Amino acid sequence: MDAPIGHFDHAVPAPDALGDLIRPVADAVRHWSGSVPADQIVYVDTDPRWADTAVFVEHYGRELRRQSANCVVVAGRRGSETVLAACVVLSTTRVDVNGVVRRRLGARKASFASMDTATGETGMEYGGITPLGLPEGRPVLVDPAVADLPYVLVGSGRRRGKLLVPGKAFTELPGAVLVEGLGVA
Template sequence: MNLDFQPVQQASHLVPESIYQQLHTLDLLDKVQVAKINPDFADGELLHEQYNVPFESELNCLVVQGKRNGLVKHAAVLVPYGRKANTGSPAKHALDVSKVSFAPLEFVIEQTNMEFGSITPLGLPNDWFILADASIFEQTDVIIGGGLVKSKLQIATKDLKQIPNLIVVENLAK
């Protein structure tokens, strides 16, 4: 990989405050790594070509909302790059909702204080869930958005499991 990773603790300017605070709370500031990237190459294929990031290490993070009886639940959905999020049965069951749809982009950006193209499962509102496809944990380390389109985070999957409200879901990616 051609990304110059360093501990978030040493490069806090590359992540939003909410991510820094959550990593501090989880005692992961020195374990999660951040790298500055050219925002023009933030997308999966371009990230792979420009920085030699293996596709199997890249994750996509999408935000969905589920509804049941007037109650709305939000969740970040983590799937391997190149696969689509299955917002059908796996997501509905994990969130205990009857309907799942993608959350409005403006709402997501406002609630997360993150940039479009770099939403990440770290530093989200406390009442949001994180649904992670089970296949992600076949990798030792993964690359996720840094909250700012100019950065990427590298996190060990064992550390990813420490994020509050994380639910590992079989067949979430299709």
């Protein structure tokens, strides 16, 4: 199959690649119930050495930079309570953690979650975290610019491989909320 964006040697519908996905992501694909059919989510096999977005687009094509998104885990704190959320923004922007995210979570302080917290809470590899398959009940804050793209390249839960996901599908993830201004230049 040809990938809907980019040029990859190996691209298959995600339901046909469940064995290549970590369990929470495979379960999310297996039980997908969004209006976008699961077979429109595409898994592409990629080298883990090039998992970080800047390096990835240099290797697989600079045109992917404008079609890539990062998913980061943030921690919002108010007193002794900590709330974790995933934020999905275009890779050409950064997450407005101390403004938009902090206010959205009702936190006094917000920061990127530590690597141990992010990987421990998601069950995913650092550098491959994806909004598909996140633990139930976690907010998934999505910048509208991500949802507006026909396809978005995002992590697969592992450093090896990526998912190509129709932008609209991000709005249908459990806990998803579109948040204006989430990604800033």
